[in-house]
Every structure is written in C-alpha cells, then in structure tokens.
Amino acid sequence: MATDVHQDKVISAHPTKELFISMLIKDITLRDAIGDLLDNSVDGALRLRGDKNYKGLWVKIELNTEQAHFIIADNCGGIPVEVARDYAFCFGRPDGSKGTPNSVGLFGIGMKRALFKLGKKFRVESATPTSSFTMEVDVEQWKNHDKEGRESDWTFQFEEANENKSNPEDECGTTITVTELHEDVQESFGMDNDVSELIEELQKEHLYNIDKGLEIQVQGKRLKAKQLELLTSDFIKTAYWESTDSPLQVKIYAGVSKADANNTGWYIFCNNRLVVGPEKMLGWGIKEPIRIPVYHSQYHRFRGYALLEAENPKHLPWNTAKNGMDQDSVAYKAIFQQIAVLMRSVMDFLNYLHDEKGDFTNESISETPLQDALEGAKLLPLHQIATDNLAEKFIAPEPAKPQQIMPGIEWIRYSVPVGHYDAARKYFNVERPGELGLKTFEYFYTREIED
C-alpha cells in the first residue's frame, strides 16, 4: 500500500530522442553545425600538439550534392575507443569526462546535434595510435527500433572496435560521413553562395588555428587566415584592458584599421575560436553604462577584439551554439562594460576624424593631425603591438581647432538648403562650399558696397 502511494508521487522526466533529433537542431544554423564538427577536429589537434604548431595537420570538408553526402575527415589524432564508448557520444558531458585544457568542446551536444542537423545516417571511423573503431547510425532506426525495441535505450553500437593496437601516427584521425542528407541541407550545399558563406565563416572562426598551421579545406579549397590587425604608432594607441584575476582570462583591444564596412565591428573569441563578429550591433546605440552612437558609416575603421581564454571551457560565457554570448553571465557583464568603455574612446576619435575632414574641406582648418597620424600608423597583428602603444583609452593627437579669430579677418558660416546650394554652385561653377561662400559674398560686395 505504502509503495503504491510512493509510486503515485513519481513524476516522469525522461528525455525523448525526438528532442535531440528534431528540436535542438532548430537552435543552430547549418553553418554552426559544420562549425561544431570542425571544433571537434580542432580540439583533436589541441590534444595532439598543445596550443602550439599545427603544421602537417589537416581537416577536409566535402559537401557532395550528387552523392548526397557530407564528409569531414581529419588527421588530428582520432578519438580513443574508451572516450567514444564512455563520453563522446553521450548527450551532455558526463561527470568524470576528461576535458582538454583550453578546448572549445564542452557541452557534449555539438557533434550529435550537428550530425542530426545534417542527415539521417552517419558513420564515424576513427583511429588513434593505440585503438580504432567504426560505428554507423541510422537515426530513424535508432529513434524507433533500437535493439530492445524500447525507445529508452540511449546507446549506439560499434561496428568494430579494436584496442591495444599500434597505428602509425599519420593514419590517426577521424572521418565522419553523413548520408541521406536532409532536403534543406542538400539544397544549401548546391548553392554556391551558401558554400562561400560557409567558407567565409569557418575562415573567421578558426583564423587562429589556421594561423598556427592547421590546414582546413572545404570542397578542396584551402582556407586562409585573416589577421587581426590594428593601426598603431606612438601617436595612435590602442585602447586595451585585461583581466587575469579569475579562471577566465580576458584581453580586450579597441582601435582602428582600414575603413572596411564588411569587417568593422567587434570580434569575440573564446579559446581562439570566433564566437561573435564582426558584430555591428554590439555596443552601438547603447545608452548605458555609457552612451555610444548608433552604427554609422563613419565608424568603418572601428575594430574591437575580445579574446577570452579559459583552461576549463566551462568558464567561457558563450551559448551552446557557440554563436553568441551568455548574456546573463556576470563574467560577460563585466566584459561588456569594458567593451563599452573602450569603444567609446575610439568612437570619439572617429567623430573628430569625421569633423576634421569636414572642417578641412570647408577650409576652417589648415592641418589634419588625425588623418596624418593615421597615415603614419602601421597595421600590425595584435600580438605585435608594442605594450607602449596600448593604453587605458584610445589615444590620438589633439584635433585641429577651427580657426575662428584671425587679426583683420572674420569668418562667416551659414547653412542653406541643398537645392539652393547646388543651384548656386552651378551658377558660379565651383566645387566646394568655401569657394561658393566667397563667390556669393564677393558678388554682393562688388555690387552693393564697393560702388
């Protein structure tokens, strides 16, 4: 009797496979999914070489619409049988799993979710120096008819697993093949633009790893590393902030680079992996803790880089799709405050630069110290910027003050409707507002005063 009462109080909270197969995949894009699989390969490289030289290591991604398959293959050390059996395919990271320091794999959801996102069947082959395995999963079958016929069986089967082997190092790696691609995936792989976007995104996400020598290929095209660069000199100093006080180490740089609408904005990296950026929404238009203007073309030169590092990736304040930040984390709140403070000093400079251009055009200044300083600055990768050229706030020369008072000379400034201005400019056949102002004044003066 007592037992029955107890059972009545039990509330079921079992997960369903459907949640993982059909629901969680809605939270990520196809590009994020492929990015997640690439992250696994990169973590392999990190395990193999530490945070050093990845020369000789490669990851090849093939999107094949004709045969309707997706392949990602690497020579980055492979997945040990033990890890595959006990951890790698668990949904969620089990207690006791050994993470790689400074890795980007953390949540225990990325790879499975990515595979479900791509297609209905997948095959994993992996070899390490001491073990190898293959496994094949038919997702539909796994969902409905597992070996016991019960939906609650949360296991996969090795097709083959060998331990205590001795594999040559150059044969160690992982190949994942996804077949029976979902219709939208198949369609996307057929679109050149989608593939180009994927390449662009992966190139940015892994620029640090590519820079370290990791060869990443998509459709046979080798990805190139873009550098994170800023203009710097003794007169143009980058705004810089760092925190080394907690398990999450943060370095933030805000400065200027070449005017480039496509690459302007903030970049946030977590353990060398780009998570956000180039982001034109972050910071712009905020009212607190400090007011920052909304994004505008005069800010094309802006670049901000936040580099977050944690030995244990659980300290990184990102979301599970690794395409955004955990907005409620206090660590991210602290970072965002600094992002705002640092970018504000760069915005001030870019506003002065904009004014300088205008003042020079209308001849109210005769020098352009800000433009000159930019032209004298060098574009350098972040790690090459001298410590002396980093400052608490962005530093640039004082802007030239419009010359208002000169002995015997008076300045006149006025504004007129654009239509009137254009008509008058045509009449006098002049280009610049300053010239037009002079012409119109002379016109009046000769006729009405001089005579």
Place this chain on the structure above:
Amino acid sequence: MTTPSYHKINYRIRPAKSIERKMLCDALLRLAFFEPLENYRYVGFGSTTFVDFILFHKILGIKDMISIEKREEDKARFEFNNPFDCICIKYGSSNEVLPSLAWNPKTIIWLDYDGRLTDAVLRDIAYVSMNLVSGSMLVVTVNIMSDPLPNPRPPTEKDVQNYRLERFRERVGGDKVPPKLKGKNLEGPEMAKTCGEVILNEIKQKLRNRNGLSSDERKVEYKPLFNFLYQDNAKIVTVGGIFYEARDKARLKQCEFENLEFIRSDEILYEIDVPILTHRECLYLDKTLPCGDSNDGTQIGLAEKDINNYSRLYRYFTTFAEIELS
C-alpha cells in the same frame, strides 16, 4: 536653455550647503587610512566660485583637481575665477568628460548637480561606479523638488500620483524605476528616499557587472555614508559613499566613519536644519558645547529645537556677515 545656478545665487550664502560641505570634508579626512589625502584626486563641478575646491585644497591638501564645466562659451570667466593653478577645468557635459578621464588615481568625486535626477545623471553614476578604485568616494547631489503639475491640475489625487510617476519614469528611464514605486514616493522627503534608492540600485547593478571577473578579495563593494537632506533655496538630497575592495575591509574599519554623527549607511535621512541665530547667540552657545545643557540657551530666549540643531551643527556652522569692501 536653463539659467545656470551661478547666475541665480551665490553659493557662499547657502548655509545648509556650507555645513554639508564641511561635514563631507570632515569625513574625507578619514580616507587617509587608504592613502594620504594629498595623493587623492578631486573631481567636481566648480562653477565660478570653486568653494568645494578651495576647501578641499586647503584642508585636505589635494592638488590634482578637475572641475567639469559645461559652458565653454563662458570659458574666460571660469578661467579668471579659477583660484589655484592646480585646478584643471575640463569643458563639456559630465557625460562626455568623465569617460575621457583616467581612473587609476584614488578619487573623490562630487557630482553636485543643479537639477533633478535624470537618466544623464544615472549615466555618470554608472560610469564612475564602473571605474572608481578602492578607497574612492562618490558623492551625488540632486534637487528633489517634485515635477511641477500641469495646469489645470489633474482632477483626482490618483491622477496626480500617476502624473508624477509618469514624469519620473520619463526622466530616469523605465528600467530605473523601482518596481514598487508609487506616486506618493515622489513627494516631499519621500522623493529624497526614492532618489537615493534609484542611485543605490544603479551603483549596485554596475558593481555586480564590474565584479564578474574579479576574485573574491578584489571584488569592489560600496558602503553608503551620506544621506543629507536640506533646503536653502531648493530641496536637496546628497547621497554618497565609499568604494572599496573586499581585501581593504580592514582599512575601511579603521576609518570609523560611523563615529561621525551625520554618517548614514541606511535609508534614514540626516536633515540639516540650520537654526537662524545671531553671532552673539552662537558664541554664547559655543561656551556650553560640546556637552551643553539646553537650559543655558532657553535662558536667553532660544527655542529648544534651535539649540539642539545648533549643537549638532556647531562645528560646521558658518556665520555670514555683510562687509563693505571699498
């Protein structure tokens, strides 16, 4: 455009303000447990009189002083009235100037606004809360007069309260209005409490954010110390306190701020109620202080309330006299 207060009144003859200033100075002296006062920086709004600057330079020995002045068009006057070489006047709104300053020196900052609490005021508070280093002091003064009611007056009291609430919301921003705020909290001394609460909420939130990456002992905390209420012309509240890192708690303790009678670390206001006494009466009462007996004062015809107020304030009391300079 509003007329600046230095056109309307001479700060020197605001007795309650003068007392408040001296009380602040008395408290600031205790910061020496963090750092010798002469190494501190003072940031304030000096206007044309620089009264606070003069006091803090003379008494505290502070040499690094910055006065923020909005009206660059009156630059010549401000520069002329600048009493010391060590005061640097920065032109621009405080919203613009504060982010342009370096924040590594220990700082005493008095944001002594002429107007009411607004979103721009809160932005200054947010910015300095994010940046003040351990041992720094923030003081904020705002006018707490209720927003004027429209003409004709809203028909019912409920309408009046809703109107007040709406104006306040517009002024400080909806996200800064405490969830339980009612219209009645925006009238009289209640308004002082509300302003204090909104300011404290802002400081707390910004510190929570700021501390996200700090180890426990480096976390910055805020201890409220001031909650003055007074009226010279307008009704004014001044709140403020000290920013300190957890590892500096022992220093804070040494300061013994709580031994000063006017220190308030909770929401209870310290009202500066200035008795109107003649100089002769002051001198008479002084002879009985600090452990005076109010009977002494009543014998010469003074009200007990005035005597009590005087005995609380006498160390900071200023007698104003008219002198003719020729």
